[in-house]
Amino acid sequence: MNKAIDPALMQAAEATAAKPGVRMDAYWMPFTANRQFKKAPRLLTRASGMHYWDDRGRQILDGIAGLWCVNAGHGRPRIVQAMQQQAAELDFAPPFQMAHPKAFELAERVVQIAPPGMTKVFFANSGSEAVDTALKMALAYHRVRGEGTRTRLIGRERGYHGVNFGGISVGGMVANRKTFATGLPGVDHIRHTHDPARNAFSVGQPAHGADIADDLERLVALHDASNIAAVIVEPVAGSTGVLVPPAGYLQRLREICTRHGILLIFDEVITGFGRTGQPFAAQTFGVVPDMITCAKGITNGSAPMGAVLVRQEIHDAFMTGPEHLIEFFHGYTYSAHPIACAAGLGTLDTYAEEGLLTRAGELEAYFGAAVHSLAGEPNVIDIRNIGLVGGIELAPLAGEPTKRAFGIFLDLWEKGLLVRTTGDTVALSPPLIIERGQIDQIVDLLRGAIRRAA
Ligand SMILES: Cc1ncc(COP(=O)(O)O)c(C=O)c1O
Numbered sequence: 001m002n003k004a005i006d007p008a009l010m011q012a013a014e015a016t017a018a019k020p021g022v023r024m025d026a027y028w029m030p031f032t033a034n035r036q037f038k039k040a041p042r043l044l045t046r047a048s049g050m051h052y053w054d055d056r057g058r059q060i061l062d063g064i065a066g067l068w069c070v071n072a073g074h075g076r077p078r079i080v081q082a083m084q085q086q087a088a089e090l091d092f093a094p095p096f097q098m099a100h101p102k103a104f105e106l107a108e109r110v111v112q113i114a115p116p117g118m119t120k121v122f123f124a125n126s127g128s129e130a131v132d133t134a135l136k137m138a139l140a141y142h143r144v145r146g147e148g149t150r151t152r153l154i155g156r157e158r159g160y161h162g163v164n165f166g167g168i169s170v171g172g173m174v175a176n177r178k179t180f181a182t183g184l185p186g187v188d189h190i191r192h193t194h195d196p197a198r199n200a201f202s203v204g205q206p207a208h209g210a211d212i213a214d215d216l217e218r219l220v221a222l223h224d225a226s227n228i229a230a231v232i233v234e235p236v237a238g239s240t241g242v243l244v245p246p247a248g249y250l251q252r253l254r255e256i257c258t259r260h261g262i263l264l265i266f267d268e269v270i271t272g273f274g275r276t277g278q279p280f281a282a283q284t285f286g287v288v289p290d291m292i293t294c295a296k297g298i299t300n301g302s303a304p305m306g307a308v309l310v311r312q313e314i315h316d317a318f319m320t321g322p323e324h325l326i327e328f329f330h331g332y333t334y335s336a337h338p339i340a341c342a343a344g345l346g347t348l349d350t351y352a353e354e355g356l357l358t359r360a361g362e363l364e365a366y367f368g369a370a371v372h373s374l375a376g377e378p379n380v381i382d383i384r385n386i387g388l389v390g391g392i393e394l395a396p397l398a399g400e401p402t403k404r405a406f407g408i409f410l411d412l413w414e415k416g417l418l419v420r421t422t423g424d425t426v427a428l429s430p431p432l433i434i435e436r437g438q439i440d441q442i443v444d445l446l447r448g449a450i451r452r453a454a
Pocket residue numbers: 125126127128129131160161162163234238239267268269270295296
């Protein structure tokens with residue numbers, strides 16, 4: 001049995017779990033405690049709006065938009081129809097030296113909601129691929145401009161940028177790095193911004209820590225700016241426990257990058273498409289980076305897709321040399337896949353029709369107050385929020401980090417609420433269609449589970 005799981009909870013889960021009519025041996029599940037899961041499977045079989053249903057017919061309230069991606073809620077008709085129609089009309093079109101109309105249409109639509117100056121879109125199939133694409137683009141950009149010494153990539157401690165070699169190299173999650181040798185060479189990291197001593201229980205952006213951005217100056221002094229290509233950060237770090245940027249921090253990072261000719265990449269795989277109250281967190285925080293990586297919400301989770309949004313000048317730097325030559329040697333067989341593009345267009349229509357890209361801002365105060373009402377519950381040591389994202393951090397059980405939060409996850413699953421845990425933080429990121437009553441329901445269920453875990 002996985003040591004991180006409470007035996008009592010495990011037994012309860014095993015006792016109630018339906019034994020599904022599918023063989024479970026062959027599928028090696030990603031980011032999952034496989035043996036624990038297969039003893040007490042949690043199988044989702046249907047979804048609509050704010051809810052999933054499991055194979056026992058139970059309704060589960062979705063507290064995390066699937067996995068930070070189903071921003072418009074589940075089973076939205078425009079998206080479903082767009083995908084069905086596309087599959088029947090044009091299943092696949094090669095994306096190299098060929099294209100189909102919806103690729104251009106979707107890129108135009110994404111640019112319309114992007115921060116000013118970000119006028120080009122390169123498609124990938126996931127957040128991890130978007131990140132690797134952006135890192136390669138940064139290296140290639142400096143090279144085509146004759147600054148080929150700019151090869152170093154800077155990430156941040158506690159950053160998560162997916163699982164490909166580029167992403168884990170610039171990422172700062174030890175568990176994702178330690179098994180995989182050295183990763184990319186020439187990578188360094190700035191300090192993370194988490195400072196509970198000064199900022200615990202901040203509502204929205206913490207007041208202290210803009211100066212942590214100056215850590216980039218330390219790396220510039222060490223490596224010299226002429227060797228640094230890009231800095232990549234999540235505006236709000238999600239996977240390491242919902243870390244909201246201190247007021248002024250991203251502005252300062254932007255200033256330092258600009259001063260030294262370093263490209264600033266915002267990884268908006270979870271913050272893109274309305275999560276923080278604007279289409280992108282860059283707009284919420286009023287800081288325009290040079291590139292934005294996104295995925296998840298671009299298709300409402302309904303088809304795999306990632307994208308890199310790029311400033312016009314970066315794109316234009318590549319557009320030199322003979323016109324018959326490929327300018328950027330990069331791309332995927334499924335870049336701008338027709339069904340993903342159709343899903344993306346249906347998604348953006350749904351967001352626009354229902355005002356979803358700004359709804360997190362409208363609900364932020366209510367959601368924040370609800371989440372912060374958990375302060376004072378047993379073992380709650382910090383609460384963080386922005387837009388429709390909440391992080392409730394619990395004191396770890398002595399010598400057994402992650403066990404308390406994972407127990408809460410299992411308990412809530414039994415009670416009909418899906419949350420996500422990272423370390424000992426419970427993360428909330430519900431679909432943007434959530435109603436106030438459902439926010440109350442989530443917080444009430446969570447309160448009960450936190451008390452039971454005490
Ligand atoms: C900030 C960030 N970047 C990249 C990724 C990786 O995305 P994917 O799992 O689609 O490869 C994630 C996934 O959660 C993420 O949160």
